[in-house]
Amino acid sequence: MNEFRTTAATSPVRLSHGERTRAAAVETFVTNTPQISSTSARDDLRTEPRFIRGLVIAMAVIFLTVFVVLPLVVVFAQAFSKGVGAYFAALSDPEALSAIRLTLMVAVISVSLNLVFGLVAAWAIAKFDFRGKTFLISLIDLPFSVSPVISGLVFVLLFGAQGFWGPWLQSHDIHVLFAVPGIALATIFVTFPFVARALIPLMQEQGTQEEEAAISLGASGLQTFFRVTLPNIKWGVLYGVLLCNARAMGEFGAVSVVSGHIRGETNTMPLLVEILYNEYQFVSSFAIASLLAMLALITLVAKTILERHLDEGPSPSGD
């Protein structure tokens, strides 16, 4: 397409050529004669009338403001509605601190496990050819399309008192449900695809030549991975970890089903937001919510920066 672009820019405008053709024939005609240019008509015909432009921009801006910006602003307005003192008092409450601690712990567990899984799965999927690859990728994607509540429910069915392994666990006094292991499992489930999905396309694009060269020069498999592959995919790894972490810390539905809401023990930050809200402790609820909102904003900024690095990354080998 680049060739066409240069010819179109330098060739003289030939409007007369097109005038006899009616709009109905445009689509078929266009594909055959892409070098026709209309630089002179550009301003009038390539964009909408000023009125329409203004209307479209206004609709987009108003819609995003009402549905996205205002909810975000409300979080901070409510959190600080009784002043800065009340805000920090709410955050230093023992219950809040315990929720923050639990959320961080669950995030560390689920992000690190999914990071290892993502690297392993991406190596197998991106560096080798095998049948059923697309199917395997859609299996990894499954959690994206499962309702959060169902993601929690499946673990209740396995580990709950009436579940498959519930009676055995009870007789051995092992607590999975309504305890940290259950919360971690549900979080791992919902964040399962993030790292793998960030790495697979990136590693496929980079091909296998560099790794093959390293191996043929005598490097071991692990050396090749850590010295050749990992430096090439480092931004992708960070990108996957970032999104995985944001979801892990913010997950509500799945965790709510398996947590049991034991105060000071199994409440994560999103669960505490709910409990405090239902108790009309709005400042406390929104104070915790504001921390999660800040996490979301920081995630978005970091994501934008990482995307820039990913775009600038080494061009795919073999091109």
Next chain:
Amino acid sequence: MSGGAGRRSTLPGFGLTMGLTLTWLSVIILIPLAGLFLKTFELSLDQFWVILTSRRTLNALKISFGLAFAAAMVNLVMGTVIVWALVRYRFPGRRLFDAIVDIPFALPTAVAGVALTSLFAQTGWLGAPLAELGIKVAFTPVGIFVAMIFIGIPFVVRTVQPVLIDLDVEIEEAAASLGANRWHTVSKVILPSLIPALLTGFALAFARAVGEYGSVIFIAGNLPNVSEIAPLLIVIRLSEFRYADATAIAVVMLVASFLIIFAVNRIQRWAQTRIPAH
């Protein structure tokens, strides 16, 4: 496409990494999901049917699917408008608004839920003026609809945006130079090439809204048969230890979302054969 296409890879570790991948996938995803289906087999077909056709279940499913569909329609239209403004026009704050589109993805659902409720409650910034007009949003089905619109908007925008950016300007220039007016160019040349992306974005927004829980339950009011969504009914049945009921509803929702993914994959394949890669 990939670098090793057509050649045997000489890299080590395929057996090990593939084995670990399949094991971990089975333990975390496949076995738990299989357990859900296994649990439904404990029910007779009659029992299953009775649960699903009970008034409360039917209403919950109707509310979830119906409002999700309506919200996805709004997202389809408004998503297209937003993409158009972001890609085709220059206006102050454009890049900021582009970034803002991702907030519903990034904001934890519980936070979105309490924020939307506070915004649309009768004393809220938007709820108060709306109440004066006689429109009640929070604690009614309208509230569910609003939350579902919030949660679905990035799906349409982020699916359609790259396609509109990649669309060849030459085609439009040619259409214009051949005498097509702007409306014809947009409706006959540009929109048709966006159809696969629009359908995909719609389906993704719909699927997400059907299963959505956190951002909906605060604003919904949760009145049985009126404003009770299916995921909430699952949670209620679980808390009543009626596992069979919870499972039956979950299976229906799961099958529905599998059908949606299948449809999305078909749309993607159709789009690839329809538009030749350039």
